[in-house]
């Protein structure tokens with residue numbers, strides 16, 4: 001009889017621990033899935049297309065495409081998208097991109113803020 005009680009107590013403890021450790025991960029994975037987006041919204045895509053894709057797009061510069069390629073964006077894993085989006089926001093904010101030598105359209109202040117709003121929105125996971 002004592003053994004049965006011990007056994008029941010052990011099962012109870014195990015299931016409580018299992019429940020506690022299981023729930024936060026479920027909550028987190030739901031949050032992650034919800035916050036992720038695999039495609040760039042149209043407004044931001046247009047900006048990147050006009051100001052960046054000449055180098056960071058198919059037939060662009062090899063070095064630039066190695067850093068990020070607009071045409072391959074949807075194939076990047078979520079963590080990579082978040083990291084690249086963050087770097088993109090930083091680069092346009094500090095003015096290092098597009099390079100000074102680039103003669104095409106430079107993003108305006110409004111466009112930079114659109115890029116960074118998007119970048120921030122996909123940084124929830126990790």
Ligand code: HEC
Pocket residue numbers: 048051052053054055056061063064067087088089091092096097098099101102107
């Ligand atoms: C004229 C070609 C060219 C254009 C246009 C261009 N880039 Fe780049 N970019 C490069 C090259 C080449 C590299 C890799 C070498 C380096 O880091 O300077 C690079 C690197 C980067 C990097 C990684 C290095 C860093 O500074 O963090 C980011 C992020 C980036 N570019 C963002 C952008 C964004 C955003 C735009 C558009 C607003 C853009 N680039 C437009 C050529 C370009």
